[in-house]
Amino acid sequence: MSATFIFFIVIALAGLGYVAARHRALATVEGDRRSLHSLPNYYGMNAALAGAGPALVLLVAWLILQPLVLNSLVASGLPDEIAQDSGERSLALADVRRVAEGLDAAVAQGVMTEADAANMRAESTNIRDVLAEVGVALGSDVDPTTLQLAQQYRDYAGIGNILLIIAVIAVACLCIGIAYRMTTKDFRARNYVEQAVKLLLIAAASVAVLTTLGIVLSLIFNTIEFLSRFPAMDFFFGTRWEPSFSGRGGGSDLGFLPLIWGTLYISLIALIVAVPVGLFSAIYLAEYASKTVRSVAKPLIEVLAGIPTIVYGLFALLTVGPLLLDVFGKDGALGVTWMTGGTAAMTAGLVMGVMLIPFVSSLSDDIINAVPQAMRDGSLGLGATQSETVKQVILPAALPGIVGAILLAASRAIGETMIVVLGAGAAASLSMNPFEAMTTVTAKIVSQLTGDGEFDSPETLVAFALGMTLFVITLGLNIIALYIVRKYREQYE
Structure with a gap:
């Protein structure tokens, strides 16, 4: 049964x-x-x-x-x-x-x-x-x-x-x-029922905490096991990523720096795309757009957040990559050879930036609308134009919340996987050229945990060390973002 x-x-x-x-x-x-x-x-x-x-x-x-x-x-x-x-x-x-x-x-x-x-x-x-x-x-x-x-x-x-x-x-x-x-x-049946419902609500609220605790503990124990088998200095400060699984011969170079560099580099490109577009669209929707335009444009922008990341990855692989290659490739329109393949940091960064636009736009729009109307009226009453009011009153007042929205988008970019796997390539590189193939921490976590390698080998356990490091980075960004947003909301609510 x-x-x-x-x-x-x-x-x-x-x-x-x-x-x-x-x-x-x-x-x-x-x-x-x-x-x-x-x-x-x-x-x-x-x-x-x-x-x-x-x-x-x-x-x-x-x-x-x-x-x-x-x-x-x-x-x-x-x-x-x-x-x-x-x-x-x-x-x-x-x-x-x-x-x-x-x-x-x-x-x-x-x-x-x-x-x-x-x-x-x-x-x-x-x-x-x-x-x-x-x-x-x-x-x-x-x-x-x-x-x-x-x-x-x-x-x-x-x-x-x-x-x-x-x-x-x-x-x-x-x-x-x-x-x-x-x-x-x-x-007193009502008292017993209400106590039971209260316990149920407490249990539901505890699920998130216990889940986070379970994730952290599983990462910690396997990370400790990995560091007992592989030197910590070689992992955190190594500049080469060349794992050698059992049966392939040779030792493994499991340096973390090329992976975190690729992660931050691609995330930076994505934020350069997403932050201006998302912020400007939020300002337009909150301050300039009519109710009719806003009712149509805002849902359309938020549709981008509902598209599966695998679809974004295919878009990067089949459309954006070849398009960049036609412009920056060997026989491209500019006549320069900056790009040798469709998979590159720029390919993944551009598509990831498009994916992050609704995150920045929606959060910034809500934060701008939370600025008290009295501040707008006071600025306009003193003779300032609408653009001057936006630049000198609204944006400074909403800046803490906007910074929090950007940090939340950054943590989302750092944790992205499928767009990187399909659009950025698999090369662990410390290059400054955005048109070269790179990889990220999340992509290597996937590759290290798939295949026929032994589970207790350093080459497999390194995935948990990578996950733990990435968890600490994204957790720090989320804590900073939530702190800034909460401080802002307490000030203007």
């Missing part, structure tokens, strides 16, 4: 509890609602929340912990040379889970019976053909140990699922029964 089906069973039980508790509350006062402490619906909600809340918490906790327990049980059957190496153990357990899922799919699709799956032997059956038939691909043949552990994994998972169903339904029924027994005319 799937977790979704169990979820709907719990919801159905909660609905029954709602109806039963509400009916009991009315029955205790013979239908006279005025004699109840709370409205009848609160008694029903109390029973529904009492049943659904603990049961769903148990369901989520069980789904999180069960794979960990199963991995621990299965790992005890791995050979010692594999179990002692964390990387090899992870790969072996991944193979066990894939085989187990493949056997489950084969049984579900009727390819084999449950008895065949339980009695299958690696030496007598081509497991790969059976798994391929149900869409599970393996990188190598299934050895007897892996197949045996996969069968054990299925057995343990089956027992765990049965216990899960029993435990969740039992908890839901027990809690609904307790809430039903507590339902009397003097029971």
